[in-house]
Amino acid sequence: MSQTPVFPEGFLWGAATAAHQIEGSPLADGAGPSIWTRFAHTPGMMLNGDTGDVACDHYNRWREDVKLMRELGLTAYRFSVSWSRILPEGTGRVNPKGVDFYSRLVDALLENGIEPLLTLYHWDLPAALDDRGGWLNRDIADWFAEYAGVMYRALDGRVKKWVTLNEPWVVTDGGYLHGALAPGHRSRFEAPIASHNLMRAHGAAVKAYRELGKHEIGLVVNIEPKYPASDSAEDQAATRRAHAYMNEQYLHPALLGHYPPELKEIFGEAWPDWPAEDFELIKQKLDFVGINYYTRNVTRAAESYPLNAAMVKQPLGTYTETGWEVFPQGLADLLLWFKRTYGDLPVYITENGAAFFDPPTADVDPRTGARRVRDPLRIDYLRKHIGAVYDAIQAGVDVRGYMLWSLLDNLEWSLGYSKRFGMIHVNYATQERTPKDSARWYAEVIRTHGRKL
Numbered sequence: 001m002s003q004t005p006v007f008p009e010g011f012l013w014g015a016a017t018a019a020h021q022i023e024g025s026p027l028a029d030g031a032g033p034s035i036w037t038r039f040a041h042t043p044g045m046m047l048n049g050d051t052g053d054v055a056c057d058h059y060n061r062w063r064e065d066v067k068l069m070r071e072l073g074l075t076a077y078r079f080s081v082s083w084s085r086i087l088p089e090g091t092g093r094v095n096p097k098g099v100d101f102y103s104r105l106v107d108a109l110l111e112n113g114i115e116p117l118l119t120l121y122h123w124d125l126p127a128a129l130d131d132r133g134g135w136l137n138r139d140i141a142d143w144f145a146e147y148a149g150v151m152y153r154a155l156d157g158r159v160k161k162w163v164t165l166n167e168p169w170v171v172t173d174g175g176y177l178h179g180a181l182a183p184g185h186r187s188r189f190e191a192p193i194a195s196h197n198l199m200r201a202h203g204a205a206v207k208a209y210r211e212l213g214k215h216e217i218g219l220v221v222n223i224e225p226k227y228p229a230s231d232s233a234e235d236q237a238a239t240r241r242a243h244a245y246m247n248e249q250y251l252h253p254a255l256l257g258h259y260p261p262e263l264k265e266i267f268g269e270a271w272p273d274w275p276a277e278d279f280e281l282i283k284q285k286l287d288f289v290g291i292n293y294y295t296r297n298v299t300r301a302a303e304s305y306p307l308n309a310a311m312v313k314q315p316l317g318t319y320t321e322t323g324w325e326v327f328p329q330g331l332a333d334l335l336l337w338f339k340r341t342y343g344d345l346p347v348y349i350t351e352n353g354a355a356f357f358d359p360p361t362a363d364v365d366p367r368t369g370a371r372r373v374r375d376p377l378r379i380d381y382l383r384k385h386i387g388a389v390y391d392a393i394q395a396g397v398d399v400r401g402y403m404l405w406s407l408l409d410n411l412e413w414s415l416g417y418s419k420r421f422g423m424i425h426v427n428y429a430t431q432e433r434t435p436k437d438s439a440r441w442y443a444e445v446i447r448t449h450g451r452k453l
């Protein structure tokens, strides 16, 4: 970044969370269980046996959390809705208390000048639908559109930026191919089917929005730039496969109406011949794309499944607690690739952040009793990545906002509470919130509209 940044007028400065990671009370007020309720209570699936039963108790503490957002000066907040709070069986009967929770949250955000960005699906499929095949059942496109319609009717107008899916790649790769995430399947035949039905459901929800909604809707993907470890043909080919598998597998059908050809090469006999009409459903006009960026991959050829590619650890690199290399240039490179490949569609950075070690309890000043959590590594990470966003904007990419992952320390899926991504520290024993130094730094970035990076 070569000069004091000035971000575009109206650029949104926010933070992001997800229902199952922060809310707790998964079965309160008539809610049905999700696949994560089940997965977390399946022995051996979660580090330390952690579950989302309490999490950050946001279901009860949401007023306090909105107050903290206001104090930091956030102008936007990205959150997700738990499908099984709204439709306990996934379809049919609506649970009014579930709708009320999100309606009250949205009203509180608006009263505090915070724009809501609502994600309809952030991995917590109703268990009742998983029992009917879940993402492997083609009917899920209709089930998802039904759920989306309930939310559009309830909140559209107060919510003006909707997201259909969060990261279909992780849902499929984690939940159906490698089994590390709910529902814990390990099948190279199931993964492409789940992946395709996720995109059909995305298309059906966007189509429903065009009939019911009056504002904006998009898709959120996690993408990582892939750099070849060498200029050997094998490493170049492995990098091409890795790029297609993560970065193009979802954006291509959503924005171009076809899959990248590498997917047939990767999955072979496990890659079906999809009906042409499926792509008419999937390729719906979008108002924006959300990009979740965390790291890059230096890629080499290797015997691995299914990509025959492996990541190369960088000896001089800095790595986060989740083992991801800190590489801010990758975000700028990725945004320029997006613009070159898909054109001038507006983009939001819908997640960016890092887990570094933070203590389980905040430091307390013995004289004043003030609590503090020092997190200089996170400040350095955020400063450099927000700087990369600025550089991409200067290079002509239409980035409209930045959502820091995450507002609060929270349940890091099957890693439990072992990884802290929050700019606000959560003492899980007391549920006490303490803004970390990174939160106070981010508040200054927001107040100066990026000048104080």
Ligand SMILES: OC[C@@H]1[C@@H](O)[C@H](O)[C@@H](O)c2nc(CNc3ccccc3)cn21
Pocket (backbone or CB within 6 Å): 018, 021, 166, 167, 170, 174, 222, 292, 294, 351, 405, 411, 412, 413, 421
């Ligand atoms: O891991 C941090 C966050 C996670 O808490 C969010 O719920 C999720 O949206 C999210 N996506 C990524 C992107 N990368 C990723 C790669 C492999 C497995 C899981 C996530 C990171 N994160």
